[in-house]
C-alpha cells in the first residue's frame with residue numbers, strides 16, 4: 229500500500245492543532261492589541277469635537293464652553309454634553325480645563341462664590357488656581373484635567389480630557 | 396452619585412462628604428392624569444440627572460418616590476430612614492404643587508419646580524429648556540445647604 233489514507237488519529241491531530249491554533253490566535257490577538265495600544269490610543273485621542281466658541285473671542289478671562297457630541301456606547305448612541313473653562317494664558321496659548329472637581333466629581337465654576345481668580349467647587353469648598361492647580365488645604369488633591377485643543381474655521385475644538393501635569 | 400453599585404461603594408467610603416440625598420417625588424396615575432404623571436416623571440428625572448452631574452461629589456439621587464393618593468403621606472419615611480443612616484440633608488425634588496408647603500411634614504427641604512409639559516418636544520429644545528431650569532436649581536440647592544447649617 230503506497231499512499232495511506234489519513235488515519236483517524238492523524239485526522240484528529242490535524243484538526244485539533246487547527247482548532248488549538250485558532251484559539252491561541254484568539255487569545256494572542258487582544259494581547260498584541262494591548263501591546264500596540266498606545267499607537268491605537270494616539271489615534272483615538274486625536275478625535276476632536278467641535279464647539280461654537282470663536283477662538284478670536286477668547287481672552288485671559290475663563291469662559292464656559294458647552295458642547296455636545298454623539299457617543300457610541302456598545303449598542304446605542306447617545307448625545308453627551310460636556311463643558312470646558314477656556315482662556316488664553318500669558319503665552320497666548322489656549323487653555324481648556326475640565327470642570328470636573330478632582331475630589332469627588334462636582335462641577336467647578338470660575339470665581340464661584342466670590343473667590344477671586346480661582347475655580348471654586350461648591351460641594352466641599354475646593355479651590356483651584358487659574359492654571360487648574362489645586363489649592364493646598366482644600367479637598368482636591370490633583371489639578372483639573374486639561375482638554376487638548378484644536379482650531380477649525382476659527383472655531384475651537386476640544387479633545388478628550390487628560391491629566392494635568394503642571395507642578 | 397447615582398443609585399448604582401459603583402457609586403454606592405464611593406458613597407459608603409466617603410460618607411462625610413457625600414452627605415445629601417435627593418428624592419424625586421412623583422405622582423402616579425393610570426387614568427385621567429396618566430399623561431401628566433408620565434410627563435412629570437420625565438421632567439423631574441431629567442432635572443435630577445442634571446443636579447447629579449453638577450453635585451456628584453455631595454449628592455446621591457435616589458429612585459423616585461412614586462405615589463398614588465393613598466401612599467403620598469408615606470414619603471416622610473424615606474427621609475426618616477436616610478437621616479437615620481447618617482445623611483445630613485434630605486431634599487425632595489418635585490413638580491407636584493401639593494408638596495409646596497410640606498417641608499415640616501416631609502422632614503426635608505422641598506425643591507419645587509413648576510412642571511413643564513415636555514410633550515413630544517424636539518430633543519434639542521427639550522435639552523436647552525432643562526438646562527435653563529436646572530441652572531436656577533443649582534443656586535437653590537447651595538442655598539438649602541447653607542440654610543441647614545444655620
Ligand code: FES
Nearest residue numbers: 329332349354452
Ligand atoms: S467634590 Fe469638589 S471639593 Fe469635594
